[in-house]
Amino acid sequence: MGILEVKNVGKRFGGLQALNNVNLSVAENTCHAIIGPNGAGKSTLLNCFVGKLIPDTGSVMFDGQSVLGRTPYEINQMGISRVFQTPEIFADLSVMENMMIPVFAKRDGSFRMHALEGMMGEKDIVEKAEAMLEDMGLANKREMQASSMSRGDKRRLEIAMCLSQEPRLLLLDEPTAGMARADTNNTIDLLKQIKEERDITIAIIEHDMHVVFSLADRITVLAQGTPLVEDSPENIKGHPKVREAYLGEAA
Amino acid sequence: MLGLNKKDTLLFWIVAALALLAPFILNPFPEGSSLAQMFNAGYPDLMQRFVIFGILVIGFNILFGLTGYLSFGHAAFLGIGSYSAVWMFKLVGMNVIPAILLAMIVSGVFALLIGYISLRRSGIYFSILTLAIAQMCYNLAYSVLGNPSSNFNLTNGETGLQLSLDDARILGESVTAEGALPVTNFFGLAMRSSYQMDVGGWLFTFNAGYYLSAIIMLVSFYVSIRIFRSPFGLMLRAVKSNQQRMNYTGLNTRPYILAAFVISGIYAGLAGGLLSSMDPLAGAERMHWTASGEIVIMAILGGVGTLIGPVLGAGFNEYFKNILSKINDNVLHDWLGFLPDGFENLLVGFLHYFVGKGWHLTLGIMFMLVIIFLPGGLVQGGQRIARLFRRKKNSDETQQTPAE
Ligand SMILES: Nc1ncnc2c1ncn2[C@@H]1O[C@H](COP(=O)(O)OP(=O)(O)O)[C@@H](O)[C@H]1O
Ligand SMILES: [Mg+2]
Numbered sequence: 001m002g003i004l005e006v007k008n009v010g011k012r013f014g015g016l017q018a019l020n021n022v023n024l025s026v027a028e029n030t031c032h033a034i035i036g037p038n039g040a041g042k043s044t045l046l047n048c049f050v051g052k053l054i055p056d057t058g059s060v061m062f063d064g065q066s067v068l069g070r071t072p073y074e075i076n077q078m079g080i081s082r083v084f085q086t087p088e089i090f091a092d093l094s095v096m097e098n099m100m101i102p103v104f105a106k107r108d109g110s111f112r113m114h115a116l117e118g119m120m121g122e123k124d125i126v127e128k129a130e131a132m133l134e135d136m137g138l139a140n141k142r143e144m145q146a147s148s149m150s151r152g153d154k155r156r157l158e159i160a161m162c163l164s165q166e167p168r169l170l171l172l173d174e175p176t177a178g179m180a181r182a183d184t185n186n187t188i189d190l191l192k193q194i195k196e197e198r199d200i201t202i203a204i205i206e207h208d209m210h211v212v213f214s215l216a217d218r219i220t221v222l223a224q225g226t227p228l229v230e231d232s233p234e235n236i237k238g239h240p241k242v243r244e245a246y247l248g249e250a251a
Numbered sequence: 252m253l254g255l256n257k258k259d260t261l262l263f264w265i266v267a268a269l270a271l272l273a274p275f276i277l278n279p280f281p282e283g284s285s286l287a288q289m290f291n292a293g294y295p296d297l298m299q300r301f302v303i304f305g306i307l308v309i310g311f312n313i314l315f316g317l318t319g320y321l322s323f324g325h326a327a328f329l330g331i332g333s334y335s336a337v338w339m340f341k342l343v344g345m346n347v348i349p350a351i352l353l354a355m356i357v358s359g360v361f362a363l364l365i366g367y368i369s370l371r372r373s374g375i376y377f378s379i380l381t382l383a384i385a386q387m388c389y390n391l392a393y394s395v396l397g398n399p400s401s402n403f404n405l406t407n408g409e410t411g412l413q414l415s416l417d418d419a420r421i422l423g424e425s426v427t428a429e430g431a432l433p434v435t436n437f438f439g440l441a442m443r444s445s446y447q448m449d450v451g452g453w454l455f456t457f458n459a460g461y462y463l464s465a466i467i468m469l470v471s472f473y474v475s476i477r478i479f480r481s482p483f484g485l486m487l488r489a490v491k492s493n494q495q496r497m498n499y500t501g502l503n504t505r506p507y508i509l510a511a512f513v514i515s516g517i518y519a520g521l522a523g524g525l526l527s528s529m530d531p532l533a534g535a536e537r538m539h540w541t542a543s544g545e546i547v548i549m550a551i552l553g554g555v556g557t558l559i560g561p562v563l564g565a566g567f568n569e570y571f572k573n574i575l576s577k578i579n580d581n582v583l584h585d586w587l588g589f590l591p592d593g594f595e596n597l598l599v600g601f602l603h604y605f606v607g608k609g610w611h612l613t614l615g616i617m618f619m620l621v622i623i624f625l626p627g628g629l630v631q632g633g634q635r636i637a638r639l640f641r642r643k644k645n646s647d648e649t650q651q652t653p654a655e
Contacts, residue, residue, distance in 0.1 A: 050499065076501035088499070090492040093485075101489050102500045104482055110503040113510055115483040116474075118254045122482060161500065 003028040003169060003201050004049070009058035011044055011225075018044045019055065020225040026169070026218075031195055031202040033212045036222035042205040043085065045222070046173050049203075050082050051075045062169065073110045081162035082171040086178075087154040089161065091147035095138060098146050098157055099129040099164065106165045128164065136160040136190075152183030156190065163194065170194075172204040176211055188214055213237070259476050262559060266472055270465040273298050274455045281452030285585075289577060292570055295445060295458035296529070300569050302461070302468040303525045308549045308561035309468075309475050310518020314511045315547070316556035317484060319491035320370075323378045324385025325546045327365070328358040328516040330392060330538030332523025334405070337412045337533045344422035345433045347442060347463070347528035351521060358520020359513055366512035370505060373494075386540055393535040411534030435528050437463055442529055460529045467525065468562075471518060476558055478514070487511050519546075552621055554628030563629045571617065575610035582606075 002025035011019040018041045026032040034042050047053040051072040060067050067075050090098045103125050133139045176184040206212045219236045221228040278293035280286040332354035339350035369380040397408030414432045418425050427433050435442045442460035478484050486507050489497050494504050527533050553564025583599045605613045625631045
């Protein structure tokens with residue numbers, strides 16, 4: 001029984017069956033990649049995990065509990081963090097402030113009215129945020145406004161923000177989309193390091209085969225809203241159906 | 252000091268000094284001179300307006316400045332606070348403190364209700380909801396709940412709610428021994444009592460009501476600094492920056508915004524209660540949508556999201572409103588008397604539209620200029636000047652110590 005169990009999920013947008021009878025099981029402490037051509041329904045599937053979309057049919061269970069009908073913040077508090085296709089950070093705030101917000105959310109829950117306490121009194125939060133920045137190699141950008149960072153650093157910050165919450169499941173939606181090669185490699189290294197150092201389950205959507213094959217333990221291929229195959233990276237590489245539906249297109 | 256960092260402490264003391272020395276600062280010209288008539292602003296009622304509107308805008312800035320939610324109906328809370336305070340004077344006693352507390356509580360309850368409804372939407376729809384609800388409040392106060400012949404006359408309609416000689420107060424008399432209305436007071440200190448200081452040709456007035464309002468404004472300002480610097484303030488800024496990221500970070504944005512809305516509503520109620528404490532008369536026009544618009548203008552004028560902006564914006568607005576409305580055709584003729592007659596009349600005829608009753612026009616133009624050239628408001632103007640000085644100083648220093 002995986003930490004994330006997806007059963008018979010279907011989702012329609014008007015006349016388009018974006019997801020059709022999707023079954024998926026993500027085992028704990030593995031990295032599970034979902035690949036497939038553009039418009040296959042990968043982002044739609046991810047949106048069903050985090051409360052952004054509610055599927056028409058089927059169930060999504062995280063750690064034995066259904067996530068359907070819960071709001072994004074409730075799902076996050078259950079232990080799922082999400083990285084977006086374009087980095088979603090607090091662009092107007094400093095890097096350090098960006099880093100502190102998820103740490104607060106982890107400690108204080110979805111709402112707390114700490115209106116008159118100064119930041120000086122929040123030593124544990126500050127220390128944790130600083131340690132995370134240090135870990136991620138962002139310590140020297142502490143006071144920088146987040147919007148002025150490079151795309152790669154923004155991605156790094158977003159991942160750091162998610163990790164600081166010590167999620168049990170980390171969802172990544174094309175984390176290297178639109179990145180230069182160097183930034184892509186940096187991100188791969190970062191994700192590899194995270195995978196090795198932490199007890200964390202990762203579900204990643206990716207277009208870039210290089211990224212997928214260097215990270216994934218298991219791969220599901222999605223095409224036109226339906227999973228074609230699920231297997232280990234080695235088998236996926238050689239799978240005729242996959243070559244035809246996906247890799248063939250890329251080659 | 253008091254949990255503020257160095258910079259904020261300095262800012263607080265600057266505002267405190269300005270507020271406490273206002274009777275001097277605002278009366279730079281000797282009494283009786285023509286300049287004094289025009290430009291002196293150290294009169295109790297005007298000074299009271301400075302600080303009370305300061306409180307109003309400080310509170311508004313907690314909502315608009317931090318979360319970016321533009322309430323276009325904040326005057327409703329000012330009005331609700333005003334009415335509540337007058338009722339306290341009518342029913343209970345003439346001490347201003349209970350009246351102010353009631354004003355804050357009632358406006359807080361209304362803010363909770365109105366905020367709860369309006370915050371079902373965001374952006375422009377939120378603004379329109381607040382505008383519509385505030386206009387409903389205005390109409391309720393102006394007519395529905397203010398019919399003098401009905402048994403349930405909460406607001407006394409057009410005339411406005413005021414004290415009368417037959418108010419049966421629980422604490423204190425209905426009429427004074429002299430047969431007049433009792434006055435509002437702070438544990439016996441009458442709000443309208445003043446001490447006047449005559450120095451040379453200058454006359455400085457220290458008014459009890461002003462000083463009470465100024466101290467309350469300073470407390471409000473201090474609380475707003477604390478909120479700005481708190482984790483809660485950080486969350487409010489996060490709301491403005493990226494609500495989506497907040498939701499996916501496990502934070503429920505709605506109660507944060509609602510809390511900010513209620514806090515700013517309480518600030519507005521406090522301002523309304525103070526207005527009534529200075530002069531126990533509350534009218535529906537205080538809740539009119541133009542009054543709400545003026546709050547927005549003051550906030551933007553000063554500098555949205557800055558600490559001191561609201562104080563500057565409120566002061567600037569009230570000061571120029573006062574001066575411009577005092578200038579009439581006679582004054583213009585006085586000033587332009589040196590010009591040839593025909594030209595003088597032409598110019599006076601033209602300027603006529605910008606002063607006196609036409610003060611809106613000038614203030615509108617000033618507002619436009621600030622928005623266009625200083626989108627960060629007067630605070631940005633101040634920063635530019637400061638930078639100019641700093642650069643000059645720096646270049647001086649480098650000239651003096653070239654070998655470094
Ligand atoms: N909110 C939506 N409304 C309508 N159609 C949508 C919506 N989201 C996605 N789609 C459609 O569903 C299909 C799958 O989209 P998506 O999940 O984004 O694909 P991808 O695998 O590239 O991430 C696409 O055809 C897309 O146009
Ligand atoms: Mg996608």
